[in-house]
Amino acid sequence: MPSIVSVRDLTKTYASGFQALKSVNLEIAEGEILALLGPNGAGKTTLISTICGIVQPTSGQISVGGHDVVRDFRGARDLIGLVPQEITLEPFEKVFNAVSFSRGLFGKAPDAAYVERVLRQLSLWDKKDSIIQRLSGGMKRRVLIAKALAHGPRVLFLDEPSAGVDVELRKDMWAVVADLKVAGVTIILTTHYIEEAEAIADRVGVINKGEILLVEDKAALMQRMGQKRLHIDLAAPIAAVPEALAAYALDLGPEGRSVIFTYDTKGERTGIVTLLNDLRAAGLQMTDLATRQSSLEDIFVGLVRGQV
Amino acid sequence: MNFHAIRVIFLREMARFRRTIMESLISPVISTSLYFVVFGAAIGTRIAAVDGVSYGAFIVPGLIMLTVITQSVSNASFAIHFPKFIGSIYELLSAPVSYVEIVIGYVGAAAVKSVLIGLVILATAYLFVDLPIAHPVAMFALLAVTSFSFSLFGFIIGIWAKDFQQLQLIPLLVLTPLIFLGGSFYSVDMLPGVWRTIALFNPVVYLVSVFRWSFFDTADVPVAVSLLAIAAFTALCLTAVWWIFRTGWRIRQ
Numbered sequence: 001m002p003s004i005v006s007v008r009d010l011t012k013t014y015a016s017g018f019q020a021l022k023s024v025n026l027e028i029a030e031g032e033i034l035a036l037l038g039p040n041g042a043g044k045t046t047l048i049s050t051i052c053g054i055v056q057p058t059s060g061q062i063s064v065g066g067h068d069v070v071r072d073f074r075g076a077r078d079l080i081g082l083v084p085q086e087i088t089l090e091p092f093e094k095v096f097n098a099v100s101f102s103r104g105l106f107g108k109a110p111d112a113a114y115v116e117r118v119l120r121q122l123s124l125w126d127k128k129d130s131i132i133q134r135l136s137g138g139m140k141r142r143v144l145i146a147k148a149l150a151h152g153p154r155v156l157f158l159d160e161p162s163a164g165v166d167v168e169l170r171k172d173m174w175a176v177v178a179d180l181k182v183a184g185v186t187i188i189l190t191t192h193y194i195e196e197a198e199a200i201a202d203r204v205g206v207i208n209k210g211e212i213l214l215v216e217d218k219a220a221l222m223q224r225m226g227q228k229r230l231h232i233d234l235a236a237p238i239a240a241v242p243e244a245l246a247a248y249a250l251d252l253g254p255e256g257r258s259v260i261f262t263y264d265t266k267g268e269r270t271g272i273v274t275l276l277n278d279l280r281a282a283g284l285q286m287t288d289l290a291t292r293q294s295s296l297e298d299i300f301v302g303l304v305r306g307q308v
Numbered sequence: 309m310n311f312h313a314i315r316v317i318f319l320r321e322m323a324r325f326r327r328t329i330m331e332s333l334i335s336p337v338i339s340t341s342l343y344f345v346v347f348g349a350a351i352g353t354r355i356a357a358v359d360g361v362s363y364g365a366f367i368v369p370g371l372i373m374l375t376v377i378t379q380s381v382s383n384a385s386f387a388i389h390f391p392k393f394i395g396s397i398y399e400l401l402s403a404p405v406s407y408v409e410i411v412i413g414y415v416g417a418a419a420v421k422s423v424l425i426g427l428v429i430l431a432t433a434y435l436f437v438d439l440p441i442a443h444p445v446a447m448f449a450l451l452a453v454t455s456f457s458f459s460l461f462g463f464i465i466g467i468w469a470k471d472f473q474q475l476q477l478i479p480l481l482v483l484t485p486l487i488f489l490g491g492s493f494y495s496v497d498m499l500p501g502v503w504r505t506i507a508l509f510n511p512v513v514y515l516v517s518v519f520r521w522s523f524f525d526t527a528d529v530p531v532a533v534s535l536l537a538i539a540a541f542t543a544l545c546l547t548a549v550w551w552i553f554r555t556g557w558r559i560r561q
Binding site: 014015052053054055056073074075076077078080082084086088089090091092093097100101102103104105106107108109110147 | 310312313315317320323324327390391394395396398399400401402403404405406556560561
């Protein structure tokens with residue numbers, strides 16, 4: 001599938017001297033949902049703010065739908081909707097007017113029926129005449145999403161959509177994201193929540209200290225998560241895994257006091273029983289067994305610490 | 309040109325004007341009326357006519373300018389500073405709008421508000437004094453140009469200010485003295501020698517002078533000089549705005 005968003009060698013150094021992005025390359029396919037995972041201060045918000053035009057790039061190129069975001073900012077921004085992380089709304093405006101304002105700002109003629117559809121989709125229709133200031137936090141967040149959708153964007157950026165949001169709203173939001181995906185909208189979201197990435201993303205990118213460490217299909221990551229590791233503690237340390245056990249591709253634990261067997265829980269045969277028999281046959285005595293599941297979290301934490 | 313963007317920015321600013329009609333229209337009109345009462349009706353009757361115009365009438369153009377200038381600056385600076393302060397400016401920065409459209413929307417709305425305020429004050433003045441208008445078209449044009457250029461100036465202050473204290477700083481420390489020493493209450497010719505020369509460095513003098521000319525057909529400084537000064541000030545503000553958006557200064561990181 002062709003890229004709708006293309007980021008090449010993007011760097012951003014703020015006036016303070018802080019380098020938020022170090023040579024970021026990223027291709028986002030049309031119609032996909034990409035989750036950008038990363039700890040606080042990783043550069044997630046800087047990256048999407050730069051694509052959306054709020055932050056000026058220091059060097060590198062970004063194009064959206066083939067339009068350079070600096071030279072042809074109108075062409076690029078026409079396609080983009082942005083839901084910011086913080087609730088930043090004009091407090092004294094009515095919901096309907098706020099959403100209509102966004103539509104106009106993006107160069108679209110007034111269309112009350114379209115705005116109504118967006119508000120209904122986000123369960124905001126009965127609040128259309130409410131003053132934003134009087135809404136609950138969750139409702140305000142819905143208004144932010146409605147504003148971002150008011151001009152019918154082809155690419156939607158959601159910056160930390162689940163931060164401080166209750167379960168109901170999160171589920172609603174995921175449903176909206178699913179609807180948008182069906183309509184062919186490309187969605188990029190940043191999140192700390194691994195479960196969120198798991199629930200809705202097609203691909204997952206991990207970003208830390210201004211660098212993209214990995215962008216991978218969620219399915220491939222799930223495959224990795226499907227693996228479990230069996231730690232077998234030994235009574236006496238060994239210097240190397242015996243030849244007879246080579247077929248199991250065992251890893252040696254610290255100081256040779258354990259061996260680690262990686263297996264696929266989805267496989268028909270895990271090979272655990274035969275391994276244990278063969279261990280005994282090789283003359284190794286076991287003192288304890290433990291299994292551990294590698295989760296996206298492990299992969300994530302490993303990457304962020306600089307070790308895969 | 310993104311006309312829809314200009315339309316929604318302009319209409320939203322005018323909606324704010326309607327919503328806060330008490331603060332934005334009624335209060336400047338009331339405070340100016342107090343000047344009419346005190347300086348025009350009470351003290352004015354004991355002051356001799358200036359350049360053949362009764363004192364009560366003489367101060368009207370200056371008072372309109374005073375209010376129009378302060379209102380233009382405060383409206384326009386608040387209009388752009390507020391979204392910067394609460395963060396909703398993100399939308400403006402990520403929308404397909406150029407700075408020309410942003411400026412037309414915000415500065416246009418602030419200028420229209422000021423013209424409306426100026427006209428209401430003018431109408432109020434008729435309750436207190438008899439006022440001829442020698443050049444009505446020029447009067448309206450000057451009102452519009454002043455509103456526009458000082459709204460532009462306010463817009464710059466709104467972007468420059470880092471907080472609400474700074475937002476008040478320039479109007480309080482710079483504008484108020486300039487306006488009060490700008491010949492609203494007296495003719496520059498009435499000042500003694502050296503003070504008259506100093507006064508000529510005050511840009512507001514030129515504004516008040518030419519505006520007063522549009523009413524009474526007499527001016528402290530030649531009309532052409534005044535028009536040149538106004539044009540120079542407007543050009544300066546336009547250049548500053550152009551530079552701000554070109555560099556992203558205090559708006560785009």
